[in-house]
Amino acid sequence: MNQNSPPLVLPPGLARVMTKLQDKDRHRLDDTVTRLHTVNGHLWGTEDRVRGALLSAAQVADCKREIDQLNAERNVFAERADEVLGSLADAGRADAPLHTETLASVVDRLSVLTLRIWHSERAAARDELTRRRVPALHSQREELCAALDTLVCDVVAGRRRLPVPARFKLYGRDAAAPAEIKPSRHLRRVVAFGGLSECGKSTSAEFVQRTCGAQRFKIGFLLRQAAHREGLADPYALSARRQAELLLGELNRFADAHVDTSLFTIESVHDDASIAELKQLMGDTLQIVYLDASFAVRVERSGTQAQAVAAKDEIKMSRGAHQVAALADHVIDNTGSIAALRSRLRRIAAPPTVTALRVATPYGLGLPAVVASATADFTDAVRAYGPGVRLVALTGSPGEGSWIAGWSDLDLLVIAEHEALGRVQKALEQYRTALAGAASLGPTLVTPGELSARRLTPRLAFVLHQLQHGSPVLHAAPDLELPTISQDELALAAVRELPQVILTMRRLRAEAGPATLRQLYKHLVLACRLLLREHNQWESGPDRILTAASRMPGLANLSVPSLAEISSAWRDGDTDRAFKPVVAAVDQFLTWYAIQLAA
Missing domain, CATH: 3.30.460 (Beta Polymerase; domain 2)
Known part of the structure; x- marks a missing residue:
């Protein structure tokens, strides 16, 4: 809803009764009524917009879809509010007269009337008839508030019963209520990066992609993909809830098609309303990260004029980018060291357990x-x-x-x-x-x-x-x-560690003598172990490792005495009988390795 739209003020009698609810129920009701009022504000604006004479047929269709979505959300929030408000009723009076509507229905009417008064007062300056109606609208609101307080008092005292709150709206679907999209079981973790210009969003996402194997997405790309799939001309004209559903639908679709991908990042979180709705849909599966940095630091990083950064900030802030900080699971001060930033990112992307x-x-x-x-x-x-x-x-x-x-x-x-x-x-x-x-x-x-x-x-x-x-x-x-630590990570680590082990083996070979037997043998075993990991073979024990390595394509049998024989010779000081076969195996392995990597 427009940030200048009026808040919904509940009548005093209902407000007093709500204080008697348990904290959890009271917070849930406050949130639900606020969301209901927000949806009504969006609905009012969309119904005004669809009447525009210059709209194309595609834009009118988009507005109709948005109106349907908002109406569906309106009913969901009204039913959710009634679930809490219904607990205020005295259930012991089954013979009490039945009221015609639920408490949430009256609150919904009060929300719409509040919006009507606000819009009428804005139009009064240019329309005499509207100006004359404003006092009557205020009188209607006073009467509705008084009637609602009386109804609440009667319901709590058991003098009046409320009807069943279910509305059973279809909106073109077979289900009795709008189906709420849920994260796929393959969508295990999503990290969303928000912040103002030059705060480090893309750099952070790139680091998580490189080190954690994440799949990167821009929010705009996901919305455009969803719009194309749904036949929408402008997904940004939809409600925040509908945008969130489209985003989650695209993430689910990709996760289901790439089940081995366990981590996703989304960038350019500039709309606080849609990311708040996405968080409600995804829960802890979505981790919102807000990167904070002073204007001076961001200007310095950008390499451009301060005016250019300020202009970008103004655009992002008009969409609510700065408000994302209040919703974030993690707010990172990105003015410190790269080591500190990356440490935080690794903990967020792959938290320890x-x-x-x-x-x-x-x-x-x-x-x-x-x-x-x-x-x-x-x-x-x-x-x-x-x-x-x-x-x-x-x-x-x-x-x-x-x-x-x-x-x-x-x-x-x-x-x-x-x-x-x-x-x-x-x-x-x-x-x-x-x-x-x-x-x-x-x-x-x-x-x-x-x-x-x-x-x-x-x-x-x-x-x-x-x-x-x-x-x-x-x-x-x-x-x-x-x-x-997964086996895939170990296989990748083996690729990184093996070159250092090979260099050390060559140095030891150049210095080879009976005194280096132990180090030569251990590095030969370690090199073979790392090589086997790279081929997804997980052997343990030196004898088994060397035997398995001997089966590598092109590598002949490594004729090395058993560990028991070599260790015994080492302890007895009789290294000659073990030294030569170990050196021969090292030479054989290094020659094979050089051939494998030859251009």
């Missing part, structure tokens, strides 16, 4: 007694630091139950708040001392913020995936939230 993890003790991981004891002491020490330490886990071979004394490292993951990391580092020093050389300790320290912002190395992403699929942890806070 509470994960049920399997907790074990160090004594159940197949570790030697001295290693298990030192690990238990470390876990107890950091657990005592309180909620600042969120998770402790041994990853890799201890988590897989294949740790080998004298060969395997202790890969330790600690998730802790930044303020607690200093104490964790002191506990790590005590841990190393307690190990007394029985194992090499490789700690990874990460904050919860880094995880929720998905600032992850490929190795860390794989560890989180393993934990979410049953690998044990030594300590986990009950409300710990972790980003969900």
